[in-house]
Amino acid sequence: xxESPDLDEVHGLLLHLCEEDLxxxxxxxxxVMDAFNDxxxxxxxxxxxxxxxxxxxxxxxxxxxxxxxxVQRSQQLDRTLALMRVQGLVHQAMVGSR
Numbered sequence: 001x002x003e004s005p006d007l008d009e010v011h012g013l014l015l016h017l018c019e020e021d022l023x024x025x026x027x028x029x030x031x032v033m034d035a036f037n038d039x040x041x042x043x044x045x046x047x048x049x050x051x052x053x054x055x056x057x058x059x060x061x062x063x064x065x066x067x068x069x070x071v072q073r074s075q076q077l078d079r080t081l082a083l084m085r086v087q088g089l090v091h092q093a094m095v096g097s098r
Contacts, residue, residue, distance in 0.1 A: 003073065004046060006066045011039055012049035013063045014090070022056055024097050031093035032060075035086045042082050060094035 014036040022029070051059050067087035074080040 003070055004043075006070055007039070007043040008045040008047060009049050009052075010063050010066050010070075010086075011036075011043065011045045013051050013059045013066075014039060015048060016051050017056060017059060020056065022097075024056075024093075028093045028096040031089045031096065035063075035089035035093070038082065038086045038089070042079065042086075057094065057097055060090055060097065063090045064094060 014032060017032050018036050024032075051062075053059050053062055064087060067083060067090060071080055071083045071087060074083055
């Protein structure tokens with residue numbers, strides 16, 4: 001299975017979170033932006049998807065779940081570590097946004 005659709009979806013989720021004016025701390029916003037930047041270095045989306053969930057915290061949760069699957073399927077150590085970094089940043093943002 002190609003990882004591109006999942007990466008495209010995570011990219012869209014993070015992009016829309018970066019563009020929104022959310023009442024989150026600077027630390028949470030920086031985690032989202034760092035995750036987006038790191039993911040952008042790994043993958044250029046074929047298209048930017050509109051998020052399927054509306055609540056910001058639900059979008060973070062969806063991104064964590066997608067990244068979990070991507071990490072599990074990854075077969076290259078350097079890519080796995082990069083995806084884990086993105087996943088960790090998104091998870092940290094999710095915890096901090098509560």
